[in-house]
Amino acid sequence: MSHKYLILGLLAEQPMTGYDIRKHVKDVLGAVTNASYGTLYPTLHKLLSAGEVNMQEVPRRGRPSKKIYATTEKGLQVLDEWLRQPAASDQIKREFLLKLYLAKAIPDHQLLPMLRARRDETEATLKTLADEKQNTHDPRRIWVIDYSLTLALAEIEWLRRLEHTIGLAYGGS
Amino acid sequence: MSHKYLILGLLAEQPMTGYDIRKHVKDVLGAVTNASYGTLYPTLHKLLSAGEVNMQEVPRRGRPSKKIYATTEKGLQVLDEWLRQPAASDQIKREFLLKLYLAKAIPDHQLLPMLRARRDETEATLKTLADEKQNTHDPRRIWVIDYSLTLALAEIEWLRRLEHTIGLAYGGS
DNA sequence: CATGGCATGTAATTTGTTACATGATTTC
């Protein structure tokens, strides 16, 4: 996907550190990507060399200085051009689902905790998103948060149905 | 994710060609992965060398012979062990969503066709899935198809809401 | 007779993850 544009886009709106970008990704862009530091920092360095972002150093005693990046004029142009192109199609990997698809071998009563764990995770995501929605004012960004909320809710409902079905089959003593 | 297990799992149930695997992935496992030939064939070759699948050649005149793979006993063991491990978390890349998130620059009336196109795609997926559900009898596999159906429906609803909102703002002549 | 489906593959490149390394400050 090239996380380049993600960075360019976020920094265009609000200068931040690499750490902040990662946090933002984790908190609200889970439905877009899960880019980790190992992707983000090197990309940031490349963008800096290319002059598409600039950087302001804030010294911290004893530690590497904090680095606040922002998108340059050149970076804005690059971003703008990319935005006009049609989007590449989604890339998805869901190991969880694959296991469910293939797991004839796993008995239902071992499946239930798996589903439960998954539901807990998704419900946690839901909460974070709901909070984040409160702090967001740009309508486009709210739409995207709504997208994530919608999908999370749908998944939770699906999990509930499944847990119920399996629960009946197994626990219907 | 290692598509190794996907292959092992599919071939454990039904011997197939690499082409068939790809087709299956495309038709029903879109929510799991979109592994392409470039991933599938090399993985198949590795599994063959490792003795986790075996292969039966069916000659075709003038063309490379058709190769039907099946999971071996050894492959089944490997698969089984993997199934017992906890699943890695999802990996997601949605360029479409990222653009929406970042696209202040794009005016609403250019956004509408984008959303419309996306909805058309998702609706097409929905149809394929519904058909596939008819031909599927293993309940676990039906659950997974239902997962995809659920998410697709949720996305379509979200798209409808958005199109409506934007349509009002823009077309409210 | 053209389009799409069937069927195989390779190679270069891009991309991304994981694990590691470091350490202060804030919160419970």
Next chain:
DNA sequence: GAAATCATGTAACAAATTACATGCCATG
């Protein structure tokens, strides 16, 4: 006083995409 958060990064490796190359057969 422990745990989480803030904050930087690198290196080795694994994974996956894209584009290419080939060509028959069936359907409309």
